[in-house]
Amino acid sequence: MTPAAQHSPELRAAARHLGRRRFLTGTGAAAALAFATNLPTAGVAGAAEMDAARVSADPFTLGVASGDPQPNSVLLWTRLAPKPFEQGGGLPARRVTVQWELARDPRFRRVVRRGAVTAHPEFNHSVHVQADRLDADRTYYFRFRTGKYLSETGRTRTAPPASSSAALTLAAVSCQAYHDGYFTAYKHLAEDDVDVVFHLGDYLYEYAVNSAGGARKYTDRVLPDIFNRETQTLDDYRRRYALYKSDPDLRAAHAAHPFVVTWDDHEVENNYADGLDENGNPPEEFLLRRASAYRAYWENQPLRRPQRPTGSDMQLYRRLSWGRLAQFDILDTRQYRSDQAYGDKAHAPGPESRDPKRTITGATQERWLIEGWRRSRALWNVVPQQVTFSQRKLDLTAEAKVSMDAWDGYSASRDRVLAGAKSAGVDNLMVLTGDVHVGYAFDILDDFDKPSSKVVGTEIVATSIASGKDGAERPANWETYTKANPHLKFYNGRRGYVTVALGRAEARADFKTVSAVTTPGAPLTTAASFVTEAGNPGLRPV
Template identity: 75%
Template structure:
């Protein structure tokens, strides 16, 4: 989401010398070969197995290495992915770890006291991957709760709780999930995550902007620390691999975020700020050479994988990372997780809110890229799920800014790619998808939309539902009715709910209906706020359209 005041176009300050040298080299090759060259020059030569780092004795670690907690993700019927990262001093470059590999033990049990251990094993934390650990545990029971932990030397991690997915043919009676997005550290506390951790959920879907590239000052921005000061290297925009790694260390040190990860498996996808505001494919926000931006993107993607509970197929190669993927929860729900940043056409008319026209309406424009679009539509044709859910990043429904003929649309959202949206809706109709639910983040507010066959005709058929999760912290405290509430609700009759507080979205799926609860907190600039339900809606299976509860 574009902030009210963008940072300066500065990009060169803070670049490592080798990054600048590689960028100059790439500029001679040209943008068509930049992707492969960036991968070869920047990162493929610095992976485990090529650097041959020595092994360090974990027993010599003298400080708690599990400061960033534990996480699990992408649950399958017989498998979970477990994550941690060794970081005794997460606010320092290198996180206080030696430039050596370290052996880490892990355990998975039926109970939190580990009296009934199911699996145990050993993994290696490589310095080339910032001592992150990704363990894929196979051979587990379907739709089962498990507990897990790690050990490095004499140090034992916090205990995490995770859950596998149901068998492909199973018909679970209920699936409870949450959706979250947009957690600017400098805008406030992650209080909503503390409440989310206490929910009874099968999974959490994070819809992007897990971190922000913007500078964080010594007092933590709106957190206004008086008892400590952050190091000066956080007070600059992230550009290098070290910058991004340090920023994840800052964010993941938040106790509420750690609690949420420990309580539930996460399914993550990114938006723009994990790399740079409003970038589009290989096109940066500001005026820097595209080949230099690809080096920055490679750094951001690598740090993202290192710090998220993602499986091996998602591990990036240079500036490329296959993040879109599909998860199934029996016959109840299919989740098609999209990436609407890496493959999109550049925003029309210079981005921002603009009057639509021939440029934005060009049928060749794409939000997903042709390969991901085909993958999505093919997956729908094969789906046997009651609910087809699409976790993705930016607002899908039409969203006019004023109820007059001179309206504008956001060129960064699907409104800037109407032909791409049309192909997706046509593909859903052709596949016979009756219960389409789009989960969205990005905009720092909660929305509930009816998706229409023709957004310009309020009487047209409702073909699905879009539920937009507000931000965890971005935008600071917000308001129940933002300043544009009247204009937006009048301009978009398919908009059924609009709230500007912080929080998260809770969704319950059954064979008969989907229920959405918009959970909000009154403040994030001070810690400890309570959570309430601002509104609840249901949409019935076979009868799309939101009804208030």
């Protein structure tokens, strides 16, 4: 497909139109109406109302979550699903009223905000509450109620005021293939002392999950056959989120900390690029699938209204601040990228991958990022995103292969971004990355082809929560990668997450791993720790 066709407004319009007719299932004309108008507005409903007293089983089976903290507000989420694996979550296609409360204490003796919101069947009875007029830099507790049922209690917090220099500890997570193992790392993260969690993509996987839960090898339960196929339809994606969110460790992490989420490829399909899938299907067909996946993603994540999708389009890139300490520019490197070069195979850089017209962010997002840096007054400029940013040679030959799916396959994009950071005077650049199922720590170089060139930033790559199964402390290619990439300061193949403590003087990254995910309950270990000084980029172990 030509680049012009790839971005064709007619194709996207077709996806929106066909999506209204075909991918919304089970709610008929009401669903079509809701999709056409995106979200029901006040006083307008696409379905009749159901008396909440008629909800006959616990509807809060998928837990609660919060996200995108700002100084005066936070987003609260839940989804009603008394039978989460059934179509519609086991509820009829009717509106249900849900009450919510936000308090200063976990026993709700000091409630500061409360209200009621409608859970619409058109959005799979998901609830997105923007709690406003809150105090900055404060911990809150929240819960939901419908009929006689009360949800578990979630803990969240607001960001500090714009003038604050308060420190921050974040966690970065990615890649949680349910069929590859237990989410043990989330159990530890739920108990960790962090302010916010950044999820860097692959929240779910489209691949089939067998009745035993894959590598989990269940003996005490049997998963329905509906999961033993690749996700294609809206119902498929909705049910897959229900499977993932039924995991108690993931639920615990969401209840404990606010999340800031962005996607990678598997929330839709492996290695897709803009309107192209990996199998060469007609783009109009893939955009319908993408519309289904984006819709289900928004329904199941603690995202604000500006992120709600329109057909096959959804603006997920956005900016958050943590006082004067940090600015977070959350990227989307999937939706707007050029098709991968050289057939998406590992390949030595060449004319195709170096083409200056190629982009991994799209021109609009690239401008938004660089202009945001020019206006930034933050000490740390942090970029949570999906795929490896630093050069990563995969062998020791003179013409070493690199990944065409990562920034190495879009070197002109990387060059423009680094030039933009330099022109904007960004002194403390930090990139947070997921995708590769290992932990990396990179020095970002001004010129990766010159190992002695200036260090201009830090890249922290979070390993997977479960993807890749147990992994190994030193993968088989450890020696090759560390020799081929002298700017690579750490490489570990276990599962887990990374925490980053941002302060006025330095940032500290702690890589935390578990020994196994194919069996539950593994302990948490800090595999390595590094610091980088403010104003003096470059990682050193501690």
